[in-house]
Amino acid sequence: MLTPRHQALLMTLAGMTVGVAVFGAVVAVNGGNPFSAHETPAGIVSPAGSGTPSRGDGLQADQLQYVEQSFGTSAEPVSAEVPAGWKSAQDGTRPKFVDPTGVWQVRFDTRGSKQSPDQLVAARERSIREPGLTVLSRDNGTLVYTYTDTTRGPRMGLSRFISLDDGRNTAVEITVGGRPQDEAGLRAILEHATETLEIPVDDNDDRPN
Template sequence: MLTPRHQALLMTLAGMTVGVAVFGSVLAINGNLFGNDTPAGVVNAQPSPSTPACTDCLRSDSLKYGQQTFGTKDSPVSAEVPTGWKSPQDGTRPRFADPTGVWQIRFDTRGSSRSPDEQVTSRAGSIDERDLKVISRDNGTLIYTYVDQARGPRMGLSRWISTDNDQSSAIEITVGGRPKDEAALRAVLEHATETLELPASANDTRPS
C-alpha cells in the first residue's frame, strides 16, 4: 500500500510528463506556423536557368560603319559597310568580309532588266546548296538558309533595289553569315540600303 508520500511523488511525476507533452505540442505548432513559409504539399521551385548569351554571335550594337566606294569610274556607287570588313577588289562586284571570313556583304552594281521580284524568284530557283530553306521572299528581298559542307549552317539575305518603280534592278546587295547572326545580318543589310548612293545613270540597266 502506497504511503501518502509515495502518492504525492507519483502525482508530481505525472504532472511533469503531461507538461512536457503539452510543451512539445506547442513547439510543433509554432514551428509549423513560423518556421516554414511553404504551405504543406507545396515544393519550392528552383528558378530555371536563363539561356546563356551567344558569345560568338555578330552583334548589331557593336558594329561601326564606314563608307566604301566601288562600281566604275564613270558610275561610282557607295554605301556604308561594317568597319574592318575588307574587299580584295573594288569594281562592280566587291565582297567585303570580316577578318574571320564568317560574315560578309557583297554588291553587284551591273544592274538587270529584271524587276526585284523576278530576281528573287530566279535566285530562289538557282541556289544549289544542301538543306536549302527559303525563309521569306518579300519586297525584293530573299532570305534563306542552307548548310555549307565546310562552314556548317549559313544564312543569306539578298536584296535587289530598283530606281524605276520596280521595272528593273539597279543593284543587288547580299549579306551572309550564320542563322544565329540573323538580327545583326538584317541590320547590316538595312544600313547598307539606307546609305546607298547610286549614280544618275543607274537606270540604264543591261539585259539579263
C-alpha cells in the same frame, strides 16, 4: 631508410607525375592540341582584332560601326557603308567585303538588270544548289534563306534587289551572309547598306538583261 637525396628525387618524380596528368587533361579538353588552351572554341568568333562585335549567340547589331566604301566604275561610282574593319575581297562592279575571321560578308552587284526585283528573287532561289536550302521569306525584293555549307556548317543569306524605277528594273543587289544565329546583325548590315547606298541615276542605261 631513404637518404635526403632520395627523398628529394621521389618528390621531384611525384611533381612530374602530377604535371603530366594535368597536361593530359588540358590536351583532352582542347582536342589533343597542347597549345590551344587559350584559343577560341570552334563556332565562336572572338571580337578581339576583328572589328566586329560578336558573342557565342551571334553577331551583335547594336555594337556595329560602319565606314563608307566606294566601288562601281569611274563613270558610275557607287558607295555604301559597311562594317568597319571588313576588307574588300574584290572591287569594281561586284565588290565583296569580308570580316577578318571570314565568317561574315556583304556583297554588292551594281551591274543592274532589266528584270524586276521580284523576278530576280525567284531566279536567285532557283539558282541556289546548297544542301538543306530553306527559304524563310521572299518579300519586297528580298530573299532570306538558310542552307548547310559542307565545310562551314549552317549558313544564312539575305539577298536584296533594289529598284530605282518603282520595281520595273533592278539597279543594285546587296547580299549579306553569315550563320543563322547572326540574323539580327545581318539584317542590320543589310538595312544600313540600303539606307546609305548612293548610286547615279542614268535614264539611258544599258542593263544586261
